[in-house]
Each structure stands twice: as structure tokens, then as C-alpha cells.
Amino acid sequence: MKALLIKTSLIFLVFALVFVAPWSPIHTPSVQAAGTTYYVDAAAGNDANAGTSSSTAWRTLPKVNSIVFSPGDRILLKAGSIWNSQYLDLQGSGTSGSPIVVDSYGSGSKPLINFGDTEVEGDGFGVRLKNVSYWEVNNLEITSGQHATDRKRSGILVLGEGAGAGAFRHIYIRNNDIHDVFGTNRRTGGINFYARGSNWMAESTWDDVLIENNTVINVADTGIQIMTDAFANASWTHKFNAFTNVVIRDNYVERIHRDGILVRAAISPLIEYNTTNEIGVSCDVNTSIVNYLDPIYVVAAQWAYATTGAVFQNNEAFNTRVINGDGQAWDFDIDVYNSIYQYNFSHHNEGGALLVMNNTDGNVFRYNISQNDGDAFGTFDVINNGGNLYVYNNVIYRTNGTYNHLTEGSNTGMVYYSNNIFYNMGSGNYTVSPRVQYNNNLFYGANTGTANDANKVIGNPLFVNGGAATGIATADAYKLTSASPAINKGRTLTSNGGSDFFGNPLYNGVPDIGVHEYTGAVTVPITLFTDNFEDENANGWTTIGGSWAVQNDGTFSYVQNSMSGEFIAYAGDGSWSDYSVEADIKINSNGGNAGILFRYQDANNFYMLRLNDTSDTVDLYKKTAGTLQLLTSVSSPISAGQFIRLKASISGGNITGYVNGTTILTWIGNPAELQTGKIGLRSHSTLASYDNVQVIQ
Numbered sequence: 001m002k003a004l005l006i007k008t009s010l011i012f013l014v015f016a017l018v019f020v021a022p023w024s025p026i027h028t029p030s031v032q033a034a035g036t037t038y039y040v041d042a043a044a045g046n047d048a049n050a051g052t053s054s055s056t057a058w059r060t061l062p063k064v065n066s067i068v069f070s071p072g073d074r075i076l077l078k079a080g081s082i083w084n085s086q087y088l089d090l091q092g093s094g095t096s097g098s099p100i101v102v103d104s105y106g107s108g109s110k111p112l113i114n115f116g117d118t119e120v121e122g123d124g125f126g127v128r129l130k131n132v133s134y135w136e137v138n139n140l141e142i143t144s145g146q147h148a149t150d151r152k153r154s155g156i157l158v159l160g161e162g163a164g165a166g167a168f169r170h171i172y173i174r175n176n177d178i179h180d181v182f183g184t185n186r187r188t189g190g191i192n193f194y195a196r197g198s199n200w201m202a203e204s205t206w207d208d209v210l211i212e213n214n215t216v217i218n219v220a221d222t223g224i225q226i227m228t229d230a231f232a233n234a235s236w237t238h239k240f241n242a243f244t245n246v247v248i249r250d251n252y253v254e255r256i257h258r259d260g261i262l263v264r265a266a267i268s269p270l271i272e273y274n275t276t277n278e279i280g281v282s283c284d285v286n287t288s289i290v291n292y293l294d295p296i297y298v299v300a301a302q303w304a305y306a307t308t309g310a311v312f313q314n315n316e317a318f319n320t321r322v323i324n325g326d327g328q329a330w331d332f333d334i335d336v337y338n339s340i341y342q343y344n345f346s347h348h349n350e351g352g353a354l355l356v357m358n359n360t361d362g363n364v365f366r367y368n369i370s371q372n373d374g375d376a377f378g379t380f381d382v383i384n385n386g387g388n389l390y391v392y393n394n395v396i397y398r399t400n401g402t403y404n405h406l407t408e409g410s411n412t413g414m415v416y417y418s419n420n421i422f423y424n425m426g427s428g429n430y431t432v433s434p435r436v437q438y439n440n441n442l443f444y445g446a447n448t449g450t451a452n453d454a455n456k457v458i459g460n461p462l463f464v465n466g467g468a469a470t471g472i473a474t475a476d477a478y479k480l481t482s483a484s485p486a487i488n489k490g491r492t493l494t495s496n497g498g499s500d501f502f503g504n505p506l507y508n509g510v511p512d513i514g515v516h517e518y519t520g521a522v523t524v525p526i527t528l529f530t531d532n533f534e535d536e537n538a539n540g541w542t543t544i545g546g547s548w549a550v551q552n553d554g555t556f557s558y559v560q561n562s563m564s565g566e567f568i569a570y571a572g573d574g575s576w577s578d579y580s581v582e583a584d585i586k587i588n589s590n591g592g593n594a595g596i597l598f599r600y601q602d603a604n605n606f607y608m609l610r611l612n613d614t615s616d617t618v619d620l621y622k623k624t625a626g627t628l629q630l631l632t633s634v635s636s637p638i639s640a641g642q643f644i645r646l647k648a649s650i651s652g653g654n655i656t657g658y659v660n661g662t663t664i665l666t667w668i669g670n671p672a673e674l675q676t677g678k679i680g681l682r683s684h685s686t687l688a689s690y691d692n693v694q695v696i697q
Contacts, residue, residue: 035072160204
């Protein structure tokens with residue numbers, strides 16, 4: 001896969017221009033011309049039969065392999081049948097409008113081909129289509145099981161090689177279940193299109209390829225791939241266009257030794273609605289039997305190599321591993337040009353969201369969501385010896401303690417980051433470089449001041465439920481709520497694909513930041529109170545107990561410096577009723593507690609949301625008539641010496657608590673109690689610092 005380059009550690013973010021959406025091939029059902037239908041029944045068939053009806057079915061797959069089929073023929077395998085140590089090695093070609101079709105008949109489970117340790121010309125396979133055109137293979141289950149023989153194995157092998165090699169057309173692979181197939185090198189795997197040969201051999205290409213609605217599980221080496229030996233053969237000419245009109249759609253790929261889905265040497269392939277899970281040295285095998293799998297150094301989930309005009313959209317990738325490098329969900333690899341990742345969802349990929357390799361240009365990464373991917377090499381890992389990358393209207397959401405850079409620049413080209421939301425609860429930073437340009441991004445969490453974005457927005461994006469998505473099907477969590485500061489703060493980008501992540505047309509007035517173009521009425525929040533103490537005073541605050549002062553410890557904050565007793569500072573208007581109050585809070589003594597007060601009436605009547613370092617909890621209390629009552633408590637890691645953003649939102653008797661922008665608790669109480677009140681800060685026998693206090697209605 002990717003050449004392992006020595007990477008210069010940078011720190012970075014992204015802008016974006018935009019890109020004209022490339023042409024997408026459309027595959028429609030074939031019009032079936034007249035031909036002969038053949039039936040195969042592993043239990044009741046007989047190879048001496050004519051095979052032309054279900055009552056005169058053949059029995060074995062070798063019988064099928066002995067026939068050279070004609071345009072319009074159909075080979076139907078009976079549902080529930082099992083063929084052990086057999087395979088389909090299919091002969092003949094169909095014609096345009098009259099392909100040859102392999103399918104199932106009858107009711108029950110898909111017909112099962114267990115090809116075991118069989119081989120032909122060094123290849124093991126369940127189905128092989130060698131040097132043929134106009135075939136469709138549907139509704140089979142294929143496996144080989146585990147064998148000690150070190151052999152090239154593929155579930156379905158589409159091969160161009162030797163004297164019959166050439167320009168092939170119309171190969172459709174649909175609705176097949178492939179599992180437990182273990183090949184010996186990267187040119188093997190689940191579904192494998194392969195132009196194989198040497199300089200002196202004829203070269204193969206394919207046009208009109210559809211790989212749709214298959215499952216590929218527990219396979220070595222690669223889940224689904226199209227590949228050519230043109231890169232190794234000086235006389236072969238199709239290094240960048242061996243595959244045209246390719247669609248890879250609606251496939252599920254899991255537990256793969258090397259890469260999930262890989263397209264090479266293709267013009268405008270469309271890769272959409274696929275899911276990859278557990279990619280990279282993730283096969284479930286008995287290593288005392290299968291001890292020959294290739295050593296793997298780098299993998300990615302769904303990626304392209306030597307390809308122009310690829311579109312990867314509406315895909316999901318998760319649990320991709322870092323081995324010695326890479327480990328990203330997505331990858332513009334070497335010699336990828338004018339290609340797009342859009343409307344994809346990635347999470348928990350150890351290497352990060354996107355890898356960009358050298359010799360790439362004009363590529364676009366837009367309207368994607370990356371939720372708690374790892375950051376072994378940063379969210380964006382750009383190893384680029386030339387060309388530009390455009391990154392816009394994405395959501396990068398991090399609450400998993402990531403520490404590496406969230407953005408990166410190119411070596412010689414430019415990376416443009418625009419209209420992105422960076423929700424950064426780790427310590428990751430942003431690259432500042434002459435080769436990085438930021439425009440109209442929203443930053444929240446750590447290091448918001450780093451990126452040199454003249455039109456930046458700093459603040460909580462107010463997602464519907466950020467961080468709560470379990471996959472692409474629940475990505476509504478990243479829609480904007482009506483009070484989001486991301487609404488109407490974006491930059492207009494031409495040729496932007498026409499719709500947001502959720503299918504809303506672009507734009508609804510002034511563009512929004514992030515993956516959601518908000519279409520509802522916008523609620524303009526009213527700021528009732530704010531204090532960041534940068535004026536070096538605490539005017540407006542009244543204190544009870546303790547020793548309070550504004551101090552400069554890198555930034556100005558309100559600090560309480562006593563250790564014994566209850567310490568309160570309060571401010572605001574006693575008539576306030578429904579509002580939210582939030583503040584950055586740092587516990588400065590181990591085992592302490594500190595929090596925010598709301599609907600504060602006096603020292604004996606208030607609500608409190610606090611951080612508790614002793615029990616690693618967030619606690620909600622009510623104090624009435626001097627009696628303090630614990631309402632609810634939720635486990636949450638609390639670290640002394642570290643600012644944590646704590647927020648309480650109250651409406652009637654309903655209280656919601658947030659830590660670092662994520663909902664952590666809810667409480668439904670009696671709306672008649674403590675209906676109005678001021679806000680405050682409180683600790684008990686604890687040194688504490690407070691900053692960036694804000695009250696919004």
C-alpha cells in the first residue's frame with residue numbers, strides 16, 4: 001500500500017475550496033435475452049441429467065465447469081445446497097443485453113460453496129471468472145475454511161491473464177456472503193479483480209463493474225479490491241485507467257487482514273454506502289494452522305491508489321488498526337487526483353480520519369464526520385509532495401483525550417480548511433504554516449486561539465447530541481440546534497456538491513459551519529451575564545467565606561485560596577428563571593470539589609452542579625432551608641489541576657448537566673421549588689479556579 005515515508009511532525013487544520021461533483025456511473029438491471037437455464041442441486045441432482053429443469057438438475061460444480069456457456073444462459077444453484085472441495089471456474093462470455101447469470105433458486109439459505117484447499121493454476125477460489133465478459137454472480141455463500149497450505153485464495157476471483165487477456169466488460173458481483181478465506185498475499189482476499197501478468201503478456205482492463213450488497217468477513221488479505229500488475233510492467237499502459245465505470249456499493253466488510261476496500265488504476269469509481277469494521281491484522285484464525293499470512297505494516301479502511309475522479313460517499317469506517325503506520329479510515333493515496341470523500345462517518349480508527357500521500361492534487365474532503373477517531377498520526381496526516389487539498393464543512397469531534405495535531409499542512413502544496421467544526425476536548429493542536437489556510441472554522445475546547453483564522457468562531461457548536469452517534473445511521477446527533485453559533489457563519493463555496501450531510505440543499509441563506517445546513521428558525525440566544533476576568537477584577541461578584549481574588553496563571557481567572565469551610569461567590573439577577581450557566585472550573589487541591597450554583601437565592605437555598613475529585617463524579621445537589629440534598633450523581637473522571645467546562649441548563653423543574661459540552665445527567669424535579677435566582681461559584685474546603693463564566697437565556 002502506501003510507501004512508508006519519514007513524516008515531519010506538523011500541527012494542522014483545513015480550508016476548502018470546492019469541486020465539481022464528478023460523473024457517477026449508474027448501473028441498471030440487465031435486459032435478459034433468451035438463453036438456457038441450468039439447475040444444480042447438490043443433494044438430488046445427477047450430472048448425467050440434462051440440467052435444464054429443477055427435476056433434471058446437475059449435481060456437481062465440476063459439471064458446471066465443463067460447459068462453455070452462451071449469452072443469456074443462467075446457472076441456478078439450489079438454495080440450501082452445499083458443495084465441499086468444489087468451486088466454479090466459469091467459461092464463455094455473454095453479450096451486451098444478454099449476460100450469463102449465476103444465481104440461486106428455491107427457498108432456504110444461500111447455496112454454499114466451500115472450496116476447501118482446492119486450487120487451479122495456483123489459485124484457490126470459490127468462483128473464478130477468467131478472461132470473460134458479461135457475467136453476473138449473485139446470492140452465493142463462499143468459504144474455504146482454515147488450511148495449512150500456503151496458497152493464493154479468493155472468495156470470488158475475476159482474473160485477466162495470459163493468452164485470453166484483454167478488454168473485459170460487465171462483471172456484476174451481488175448479494176454474496178464470503179467468509180473465512182485466507183490467502184497468502186495482498187492480491188488475494190474476498191472479492192478480487194486482478195489484471196495479472198508480465199511485460200511479455202497481454203494486458204487486461206475492465207469496464208462496467210458492479211460490486212454490490214456483499215458481505216466479506218474474516219478474510220485475508222484484502223476485503224474488496226481492484227488491482228493491476230501494470231505498475232510493475234513497463235510495457236503495460238493502463239496504470240491509471242485499467243478500470244472504468246466501477247461501482248462498489250452497500251457492502252459490509254469486517255475482520256480483514258490488510259485493507260478493507262481498495263480501488264486502483266480507476267477512472268471515476270463510485271464507492272458508496274459501504275461499511276468496514278476491524279481492518280488490519282484482524283482475522284480470527286488458528287495460527288497453528290494458518291501461519292503464513294503476510295506481515296502487514298500499514299492499512300486503511302477504504303481508499304484509492306493511482307485513481308482520478310473517485311467519489312467515496314455515505315460510507316462508514318471504524319476500528320481500523322495502526323500497525324506500523326497509517327490506520328486511517330480514508331486515504332488519498334499515491335497518484336490520486338480530483339477525487340472526493342463526502343458524507344462519510346468514521347469513528348474509533350486508530351490512525352485518524354484521513355491520510356494524504358504524495359503526488360496528489362485537487363482532492364476534496366467535505367461534509368464528513370469524524371467522531372473520536374484516534375490520533376496516532378493526527379486527524380489529518382498529509383504526506384504530500386505537491387498539489388492542493390480542500391477540506392471543508394466537516395465535523396471533527398474529540399472527547400477521547402487525543403493529543404496529536406488536528407490539522408496538518410502539505411510539504412509543497414496547500415491545504416485549505418474552511419467551514420469545519422473542531423470540537424477538541426483533548427490537547428490536540430492546529431498547524432500554523434504558510435501552506436495551511438483557515439477560513440470560517442468553528443473551534444471549541446483546547447487551543448482555540450492557535451489557528452490563524454481571521455473569521456473563526458469560538459464556542460460550543462450546540463449539536464443536537466454531539467458524541468452520541470453510534471454510526472452513520474445516528475449521525476443526526478451532529479445537526480445544529482437553533483441557537484448554534486455555527487449558523488450563518490460559514491463561507492460560500494462554489495461547486496460544493498449541492499447538499500449537506502443530511503441531504504439539505506446548499507445554501508439556506510448565509511452558509512453554516514459544519515455538516516448541517518440548518519433549515520429551521522434560528523433562535524438568537526440572549527446573553528444575560530459573562531465574565532472572563534480579563535479586566536483583572538471581579539466587579540459584580542459578592543463572596544461569602546474564603547479568600548477570593550483574580551489571579552494571572554497564564555490567563556486571568558477567579559481563584560479561591562482558602563482550605564476550610566464553604567466558599568461562595570454569586571452574581572446576577574434574582575429574577576432569572578430559565579437559563580443555562582457554564583464556567584471553566586479547576587480544582588487546585590487533590591480530593592476537592594467545586595461547582596456552579598443556579599437559581600441561587602441565598603446561602604441556604606440554591607441548586608448546585610459540582611465536580612467531585614474524591615469520587616470522580618459529577619453531583620447535582622439542592623439546598624433548601626439550609627439542608628443540602630443530593631439529587632443525582634454520575635461517574636466522570638475528574639482531574640485536579642485541569643480546567644473542566646461545567647454547564648447546567650434549567651427549564652422549569654428540568655435540569656441538564658454537561659461536562660466539556662457532552663450531556664452527562666438529567667433531572668426532572670418539582671418546578672415549584674427554587675423557581676428563580678442568581679448564579680454562583682462554590683467550593684468546600686477546596687482551592688479552586690473559575691473562568692469564562694456565561695449565562696444564556
